Amino acid sequence: MGIPIGQQIILGRYLLRKKLERAKRFPILVEVEPLFACNLECAGCGKIQYPPEILKKRLSVEQVLAAMDECGAPMVSLAGGEPLVHPEIDQMTRRLLDRGLVVFLCTNALLLEKKLHLFEPHPRFSWTVHIDGMRERHDASVCRNGVFDRAVAAVKRAKRHGFQVTTNTTFFKSDTPADVRSVLEFLNDDLGVDGMMISPGFAYEKAPRPEEFLTVPAARKLFREAFRGRRDEWRLNQSPLFLDFLEGKTELECTPWAIPSYSIFGWQRPCYLMADGYARTYHELLETTNWDAYGRGNDPRCANCMAHCGYEPSAILATMGSLKEAIRAVTAR
Numbered sequence: 315m316g317i318p319i320g321q322q323i324i325l326g327r328y329l330l331r332k333k334l335e336r337a338k339r340f341p342i343l344v345e346v347e348p349l350f351a352c353n354l355e356c357a358g359c360g361k362i363q364y365p366p367e368i369l370k371k372r373l374s375v376e377q378v379l380a381a382m383d384e385c386g387a388p389m390v391s392l393a394g395g396e397p398l399v400h401p402e403i404d405q406m407t408r409r410l411l412d413r414g415l416v417v418f419l420c421t422n423a424l425l426l427e428k429k430l431h432l433f434e435p436h437p438r439f440s441w442t443v444h445i446d447g448m449r450e451r452h453d454a455s456v457c458r459n460g461v462f463d464r465a466v467a468a469v470k471r472a473k474r475h476g477f478q479v480t481t482n483t484t485f486f487k488s489d490t491p492a493d494v495r496s497v498l499e500f501l502n503d504d505l506g507v508d509g510m511m512i513s514p515g516f517a518y519e520k521a522p523r524p525e526e527f528l529t530v531p532a533a534r535k536l537f538r539e540a541f542r543g544r545r546d547e548w549r550l551n552q553s554p555l556f557l558d559f560l561e562g563k564t565e566l567e568c569t570p571w572a573i574p575s576y577s578i579f580g581w582q583r584p585c586y587l588m589a590d591g592y593a594r595t596y597h598e599l600l601e602t603t604n605w606d607a608y609g610r611g612n613d614p615r616c617a618n619c620m621a622h623c624g625y626e627p628s629a630i631l632a633t634m635g636s637l638k639e640a641i642r643a644v645t646a647r
């Protein structure tokens with residue numbers, strides 16, 4: 315289905331304004347990490363490796379609002395850590411929606427049913443539930459049995475209460491095209507989620523067990539085979555051009571400044587996958603980062619990256635710059 319029409323309109327207006335302002339670099343969505351603490355201990359997670367004094371820290375609602383005001387992005391993704399552990403996450407969400415932003419709340423869903431009453435459905439609000447595969451695969455990925463069933467129950471309950479629910483699934487070296495298809499069919503057809511995001515796992519700096527992550531050729535082979543004849547049937551919440559990129563049908567350059575990451579440390583340089591220092595403001599991040607030094611072909615650490623935060627904005631910007639791609643994005647089912 316591509317990016318939902320309501321988000322396309324908000325994004326389209328914002329991108330048009332940036333074009334008229336002749337802005338060279340600007341944020342489209344901010345990955346806010348209001349805490350690094352989590353109620354799970356997934357093997358692939360680098361966030362929970364921080365020392366206890368860091369894991370205790372929280373961004374306040376005011377800090378998050380100030381960061382969003384300063385950078386001016388129209389969309390925000392609240393992640394972590396587990397954002398539902400944050401005691402003010404409901405207020406933070408409400409205040410961000412009051413400012414007219416599109417808000418995604420990324421969660422492992424363990425606390426979703428317990429905290430659902432603190433939230434209200436809103437056309438600009440979506441839960442984004444982390445589901446890495448079917449029961450056995452997901453529970454292995456998060457290193458705890460029973461998490462898949464709780465996440466599925468939470469998705470059903472949120473849907474029954476009128477919330478938009480999207481999912482986020484990361485694939486690793488051990489996944490086969492059949493694994494990709496089975497989880498997407500389950501989320502799309504059985505669970506009826508509103509949109510699905512997929513990404514190849516990438517061995518970012520703090521990730522343990524880098525041998526489990528996909529190289530670019532392996533990721534492209536996996537997605538090409540998994541998508542064969544099926545891609546347009548699924549409500550993938552990503553632009554057609556980004557999906558082409560995942561399949562190896564097109565190349566894109568990384569634009570990490572468009573999906574920056576903000577946490578208790580400040581604005582992370584250059585993206586949420588690497589930490590070459592932090593800036594106090596988004597504008598400082600823009601001005602003090604040598605953006606040409608990053609991306610595949612520029613920095614060896616980026617060699618196998620196809621991450622959403624680097625390449626989905628590139629796809630969106632290319633789509634907006636091409637009438638043909640814009641029509642394709644709007645008409646994608």
Ligand code: SF4
Pocket residue numbers: 352353354355356358359360361362394395396422444456
């Ligand atoms: S749920 Fe997310 S933040 Fe928590 S341990 Fe797993 S990957 Fe890390």
Ligand code: SF4
Pocket residue numbers: 568569570584585586587588608609610615616619620621623624625
């Ligand atoms: S390619 Fe871009 S998004 Fe990926 S790690 Fe490098 S700078 Fe970050």
